[in-house]
Amino acid sequence: MGKLAIVTGGNRGIGLALVRRLAREWQGTGEVYLTARDEALGRAAVAGLEAEGLLPLFHQLDVASPASIAAFAEHVRDRHGGVDVLLLNGAYAPRPDVPARLDARPMIETNNLGAHRMIEAFRPLLRDGARLVVVASGFGTLASLPPALHPRFLDPAPDAAAVDRIMSDYVTAAEAGSDAAEGWPAWVNAPSKVGQVALMRAVADDMRAEAEARDILVNAVCPGWTVTDATRVYLERDPRLIAKQPDEAAEDVIWLATLPPGTRAPYGELVRYRGILPFVPVPKPDAVPKG
Ligand SMILES: NC(=O)c1ccc[n+]([C@@H]2O[C@H](COP(=O)([O-])OP(=O)(O)OC[C@H]3O[C@@H](n4cnc5c(N)ncnc54)[C@H](OP(=O)(O)O)[C@@H]3O)[C@@H](O)[C@H]2O)c1
Numbered sequence: 001m002g003k004l005a006i007v008t009g010g011n012r013g014i015g016l017a018l019v020r021r022l023a024r025e026w027q028g029t030g031e032v033y034l035t036a037r038d039e040a041l042g043r044a045a046v047a048g049l050e051a052e053g054l055l056p057l058f059h060q061l062d063v064a065s066p067a068s069i070a071a072f073a074e075h076v077r078d079r080h081g082g083v084d085v086l087l088l089n090g091a092y093a094p095r096p097d098v099p100a101r102l103d104a105r106p107m108i109e110t111n112n113l114g115a116h117r118m119i120e121a122f123r124p125l126l127r128d129g130a131r132l133v134v135v136a137s138g139f140g141t142l143a144s145l146p147p148a149l150h151p152r153f154l155d156p157a158p159d160a161a162a163v164d165r166i167m168s169d170y171v172t173a174a175e176a177g178s179d180a181a182e183g184w185p186a187w188v189n190a191p192s193k194v195g196q197v198a199l200m201r202a203v204a205d206d207m208r209a210e211a212e213a214r215d216i217l218v219n220a221v222c223p224g225w226t227v228t229d230a231t232r233v234y235l236e237r238d239p240r241l242i243a244k245q246p247d248e249a250a251e252d253v254i255w256l257a258t259l260p261p262g263t264r265a266p267y268g269e270l271v272r273y274r275g276i277l278p279f280v281p282v283p284k285p286d287a288v289p290k291g
Helices: 013-025 039-051 066-079 100-125 160-176 189-206 208-214 232-237 246-257
Strands: 003-007 030-036 057-060 083-088 126-135 217-222 270-272 275-277
Touching: 003 013, 013 030, 013 039, 013 083, 013 246, 030 039, 039 057, 057 066, 066 100, 083 100, 083 246, 100 126, 100 160, 100 189, 126 189, 126 208, 126 246, 160 189, 189 208, 189 217, 217 246, 246 270
Parallel strands: 003 030, 003 083, 030 057, 083 126, 126 217, 217 270
Antiparallel strands: 270 275
């Protein structure tokens, strides 16, 4: 039985690079699904990779649609029986200069509630030795939120359903205009990325015993600033931001997604450039209270 990987949002940007990298690495040993919410865009991306000599599989998948997730999970179960690498990369990109009032709902629905639905649908299909990676961001640590909001993510650590509730509360606040008063930052990407990492931590915690017994790893990853449609405007506005090309960014992500059998760490972590970004910010020495 060959290995099987799934990449969501595989038709462009980092997702396309992840498919390319894995399809190349696994030539002859495994298959990679390039999934896309738009069938035509997905098939065009597959054709592009075929022109490079690669042979990814294709399936339609809209992670904001429970029906689409269910259909693809059923397809994978019937056709392949399980999955070895699940890369949750597809994401609604926050629109520059659009207020959270307008962007919070589609963002949270896709990137947070959608990611949770994907994990619920595919968790039963994870094979022994599977690697589950949520493509999040360096904005996904609690350093992105004011201390007043930290207890919601820590005391006690929320399970996945509770993370969904926090994210839904955030959408309600953003649409009512009370998000700033509650301490949420103005840029919708920050709460959403913290929520993605909190979701991954909850799932990793819930799966710990099974993951240990079956050699499964669950992590989130920050690809680092990368030139894609999602970031082009920000990169043009701030020349201090140094960004990689997607194929370069894919290297460290695929390293995490293909850690060899028997690897037990990192587990339940946010990883960037093969190192751990602590979810709870480490206080700077001068911020430690004296006496
Ligand atoms: N680029 C960076 O610097 C950077 C940095 C840190 C983290 N990240 C994270 O890396 C991931 C990929 O980012 P990117 O820069 O490659 O973004 P991107 O260029 O905007 O590509 C996003 C991909 O997600 C797909 N997508 C959107 N909504 C979807 C849905 N409902 N179901 C399935 N797929 C959907 C898009 O498909 P369509 O073509 O149909 O829209 C596209 O293929 C995101 O999670 C992002 O937050 C990126």
